Amino acid sequence: MVLQPSERHYRDWSHRRLGPWCSPTGSPAPLSCETGCGEGSWILVCRLLVPTQVSLLSMEEDIDTRKINNSFLRDHSYATEADIISTVEFNHTGELLATGDKGGRVVIFQREQESKNQVHRRGEYNVYSTFQSHEPEFDYLKSLEIEEKINKIRWLPQQNAAYFLLSTNDKTVKLWKVSERDKRPEGYNLKDEEGRLRDPATITTLRVPVLRPMDLMVEATPRRVFANAHTYHINSISVNSDYETYMSADDLRINLWNFEITNQSFNIVDIKPANMEELTEVITAAEFHPHHCNTFVYSSSKGTIRLCDMRASALCDRHTKFFEEPEDPSNRSFFSEIISSISDVKFSHSGRYIMTRDYLTVKVWDLNMESRPIETYQVHDYLRSKLCSLYENDCIFDKFECVWNGSDSVIMTGSYNNFFRMFDRNTKRDVTLEASRENSKPRAILKPRKVCVGGKRRKDEISVDSLDFSKKILHTAWHPSENIIAVAATNNLYIFQDKVN
Amino acid sequence: MMLSKGLKRKREEEEVEEEKEALAVDTWWLDPGHPAVAQAPPAVASSSLFDLSVLKLHHSLRQSEPDLRHLVLVVNTLRRIQASMAPTAALPPVPSPPAAPGVADSLLASSDAALSASMASLLEDLSHIEGLSQAPQPLADEGPPGRPIGGAPPSLGTLDLLGPATSCLLDDGLEGLFEDIDTSMYDSELWAPDSEGLKPVPEDGSGKAEAPELDEAELDYLMDVLVGTQALERPSGPGR
Numbered sequence: 001m002v003l004q005p006s007e008r009h010y011r012d013w014s015h016r017r018l019g020p021w022c023s024p025t026g027s028p029a030p031l032s033c034e035t036g037c038g039e040g041s042w043i044l045v046c047r048l049l050v051p052t053q054v055s056l057l058s059m060e061e062d063i064d065t066r067k068i069n070n071s072f073l074r075d076h077s078y079a080t081e082a083d084i085i086s087t088v089e090f091n092h093t094g095e096l097l098a099t100g101d102k103g104g105r106v107v108i109f110q111r112e113q114e115s116k117n118q119v120h121r122r123g124e125y126n127v128y129s130t131f132q133s134h135e136p137e138f139d140y141l142k143s144l145e146i147e148e149k150i151n152k153i154r155w156l157p158q159q160n161a162a163y164f165l166l167s168t169n170d171k172t173v174k175l176w177k178v179s180e181r182d183k184r185p186e187g188y189n190l191k192d193e194e195g196r197l198r199d200p201a202t203i204t205t206l207r208v209p210v211l212r213p214m215d216l217m218v219e220a221t222p223r224r225v226f227a228n229a230h231t232y233h234i235n236s237i238s239v240n241s242d243y244e245t246y247m248s249a250d251d252l253r254i255n256l257w258n259f260e261i262t263n264q265s266f267n268i269v270d271i272k273p274a275n276m277e278e279l280t281e282v283i284t285a286a287e288f289h290p291h292h293c294n295t296f297v298y299s300s301s302k303g304t305i306r307l308c309d310m311r312a313s314a315l316c317d318r319h320t321k322f323f324e325e326p327e328d329p330s331n332r333s334f335f336s337e338i339i340s341s342i343s344d345v346k347f348s349h350s351g352r353y354i355m356t357r358d359y360l361t362v363k364v365w366d367l368n369m370e371s372r373p374i375e376t377y378q379v380h381d382y383l384r385s386k387l388c389s390l391y392e393n394d395c396i397f398d399k400f401e402c403v404w405n406g407s408d409s410v411i412m413t414g415s416y417n418n419f420f421r422m423f424d425r426n427t428k429r430d431v432t433l434e435a436s437r438e439n440s441k442p443r444a445i446l447k448p449r450k451v452c453v454g455g456k457r458r459k460d461e462i463s464v465d466s467l468d469f470s471k472k473i474l475h476t477a478w479h480p481s482e483n484i485i486a487v488a489a490t491n492n493l494y495i496f497q498d499k500v501n
Numbered sequence: 502m503m504l505s506k507g508l509k510r511k512r513e514e515e516e517v518e519e520e521k522e523a524l525a526v527d528t529w530w531l532d533p534g535h536p537a538v539a540q541a542p543p544a545v546a547s548s549s550l551f552d553l554s555v556l557k558l559h560h561s562l563r564q565s566e567p568d569l570r571h572l573v574l575v576v577n578t579l580r581r582i583q584a585s586m587a588p589t590a591a592l593p594p595v596p597s598p599p600a601a602p603g604v605a606d607s608l609l610a611s612s613d614a615a616l617s618a619s620m621a622s623l624l625e626d627l628s629h630i631e632g633l634s635q636a637p638q639p640l641a642d643e644g645p646p647g648r649p650i651g652g653a654p655p656s657l658g659t660l661d662l663l664g665p666a667t668s669c670l671l672d673d674g675l676e677g678l679f680e681d682i683d684t685s686m687y688d689s690e691l692w693a694p695d696s697e698g699l700k701p702v703p704e705d706g707s708g709k710a711e712a713p714e715l716d717e718a719e720l721d722y723l724m725d726v727l728v729g730t731q732a733l734e735r736p737s738g739p740g741r
Binding site for chain 2: 143
């Protein structure tokens with residue numbers, strides 16, 4: 001199924017928020033409503049505001065009138081397995097948002113431009129381009145099918161009118177060029193208007209073709225294919241700050257590529273043991289430092305992070321820094337290793353910190369301190385007593401991603417039941433929100449959710465046993481400079497934002 | 502003693518019935534009334550966890566291209582469980598539930614001989630099935646070697662089978678290309694149950710034993726061994 005712009009279910013309601021929102025510990029927001037509702041009373045009339053982003057992200061701003069914009073960009077009724085979104089990524093300006101799915105498709109959304117007539121529509125994303133990035137392949141040598149699922153998309157910084165992105169499945173990385181065409185040449189000599197060749201004998205005059213405007217067409221072309229360099233499954237790609245190289249990481253190896261060269265790559269990390277029977281650890285994620293083109297980190301299934309300097313040696317098997325938190329003996333269990341396995345690692349925009357996601361927590365590390373993280377945030381600690389069951393149904397192996405906001409002050413990650421969590425590093429406040437059609441009206445304020453861990457369940461709380469573990473938010477993205485987030489829930493992409501009127 | 506044994510058998514029967522299907526959330530061990538419930542799974546849970554982990558391992562290996570991370574994590578967890586199930590006490594401390602320390606201890610004590618014997622035969626069986634090299638491999642460095650036997654840990658060998666053929670022409674030339682091809686994959690019945698006729702090509706001369714056919718009967722037997730309802734007999738191994 002190719003998603004046409006007309007097929008997108010794009011709804012634009014507006015609701016007005018009546019009533020302040022007040023966090024349990026913070027001070028109440030200034031009242032702006034007619035009814036004077038107090039905390040906990042929500043009346044949906046027209047325009048709803050988002051309290052979470054308001055309180056967490058923009059304390060100083062006037063929170064009276066903010067808008068929320070829910071964009072339901074894929075309709076649930078079209079849902080097939082191939083539509084499951086597997087990666088989400090904003091480009092460097094935030095103008096474009098790319099998603100990859102299990103069917104090997106990439107869909108790029110573009111932010112609506114601001115216009116005088118429809119000011120409130122700014123910030124909404126529309127389909128810009130859709131293309132099939134990867135197809136299923138068959139490895140004849142191994143008799144194995146190679147999945148076309150897009151594991152990661154990474155944008156290149158824009159250097160001309162075209163956009164470039166890298167997309168990868170388990171084995172092959174591709175560089176795509178996305179460009180606009182709004183003119184076409186007319187008046188060929190050797191071809192007629194329909195493109196058929198003319199008999200040269202009938203040509204008596206020559207003319208110069210002219211460029212005439214046409215309807216905007218966005219085309220995506222594969223410019224490079226980087227194949228046959230990974231024996232194991234690629235889990236990460238990362239563009240270097242030199243914009244000339246990038247790396248791709250699989251379970252056991254990391255390769256460094258030059259964008260111009262597709263028939264060779266440098267192997268910079270190799271943790272494959274000589275005897276595979278001794279394998280106890282795999283690479284789970286890798287990323288380049290945002291400013292230092294010689295530095296990168298990679299995480300492992302044992303909960304460790306290694307920082308490597310490519311200037312030290314060609315093969316970075318010996319790390320420059322080794323980040324590991326000692327195990328907490330009181331929390332030790334058979335599943336300690338599994339839940340310590342890092343599923344995502346991200347440098348802060350500043351380059352001073354790295355954030356890691358393991359099964360139950362998000363940790364922030366200072367690059368200068370290897371012994372332990374400087375901050376640890378509990379994502380869903382109520383699952384700690386359920387690890388047996390989660391091991392049974394394999395949920396314990398789910399790989400959640402994590403993201404920084406543009407100013408590195410807030411971090412976000414997903415959870416189950418279509419919940420996602422935000423942590424403000426400065427105020428230490430956190431919030432749980434839900435991305436689901438049933439529970440959030442478009443332009444509605446996202447109501448903070450709460451999971452009840454035991455004892456009496458309050459109204460609006462959800463008990464741990466009622467959580468739907470099939471609804472997991474694995475992929476999220478944060479606009480590089482604004483408070484706009486993209487949350488992928490199975491085949492649905494939610495875009496939330498806050499905006500001052 | 503009898504009561505706890507009966508309890509154990511009942512749980513494992515449940516698991517045998519469900520086999521490889523996604524198991525429904527089984528919350529018996531979360532029952533706060535159960536004496537063995539604690540922060541860490543007690544010894545009673547370990548054998549069920551062990552069974553579960555073995556099933557997961559087999560299921561993972563049956564994939565055409567196993568998820569290496571999943572496999573490694575299951576294997577490491579299996580090692581931990583094996584280590585904790587060993588009779589000797591020199592193990593990473595599994596905190597006994599404060600409510601019923603006696604239960605865990607007595608279970609450990611009573612299941613000593615039977616458990617270690619069944620473990621020994623299980624590991625032997627698994628090592629035959631996985632087509633391991635005959636030379637016993639040392640247990641991985643981390644964790645004290647709790648098992649009484651020196652047999653190859655079953656799961657370790659499976660990873661060797663994953664040394665995949667590489668189509669990567671960046672490796673050391675044509676010879677390296679063929680050297681890396683691990684065609685024992687095609688011989689192991691776990692990967693291709695129909696390829697019984699294929700002869701193995703020893704790719705690096707390590708002389709791995711070929712895997713005998715692992716059909717449903719073998720798997721059932723394995724489960725019986727685990728459950729302990731069958732005498733500890735070796736299968737008339739059709740090893741070649």
